[in-house]
Amino acid sequence: MTTGALAVGGAVGRPGIAYAAPAIDNPFSRYAITGTWQDHLNRGSLGGVDFGMGVGTDLPACGAGTIQNTPNNGTGGHTVTIYHSDGYRSQYLHLSQFLLANGTSVGAGAIVGRSGGAAGAPGSGNSTGPHLHWHMIDPSGLRINPLTYVGGSALPKTATEQDGVPGLNFYKRMQNWLRITNGYTGPIDGVPGVNTYVALQRAMRGYGYTGPIDGVPGLNTWKAVQRLAAQNGYTGPIDGVMGPNSWRGVARFLNQDRWN
DSSP states (O other), X not given: OOOOOEEEOSSSSSTTOEEEOOOOOOTTTTSXXXXXXXXXXXXXXXXXXXXXXXXXXXXXXXXXXXXXXXXXXXXXXXXXXXXXXXXOEEEEESEEEEOSOTTOEEOTTOEEEEEBOOTTXXXXXXXXXXXXXXXXXXXXXXXXXXXXXXXXXXXXXXXXXXHOOOOHHXXXXXXXXXXXXXXXXXXXXXXXXXXXXXXXXXXXXXXXXOSOOSSXXXXXXXXXHHHHHHTTTOOSOOSXXXXXXXXXXXXXXXXXXXXX
């Protein structure tokens, strides 16, 4: 949970005013991510995170706020908006059922509706299968990834970029990157295990990895990691043997602010 992120007001409030982001939890961490934020952007969406779940699943509020129900909200179908503090909003799309009246005040965890998404069902919008779509909107009206607001204060940068030795902060940032993009749901503790490496192997599909998603990284996993590093300054061989220069390239990627 975090309250530390800031955004600058535009359409809401006076330009230049800093707004504190609300405290947000991820009530859907038990469900697999079936569409990442980047997946949405790649197909021309403004962004969102999709969680696979059966029709009729209870949807807890991710944070405190006030409810607004919008039936048949275009491609989003039945949509619940939770108005948080300081102009932030969370939206759940493709619902099968509303449960609360407009204007109802809720705390985090209150059930605000039930999931839907079955193709062609009332309230599903353009959904082609049961799932929940979740995104947030900041005070300026920009759609933002809710998962970047979950999981604690900004993580410290890793010194691996300088010394080439992966340590606790390196793996914390790796876990947070994988949480945001590839469905990692374990702790952000800097101690990589099978779940961390399963998510890493999923991420490495985008860098040429074609092996099993088994959480046991081998030569081919690390070759894919080196391809990621090569996009971030690594100039050595793609041989699957991680050394200081390989780790430095990965660290430059992980030290980007978006993985804080």
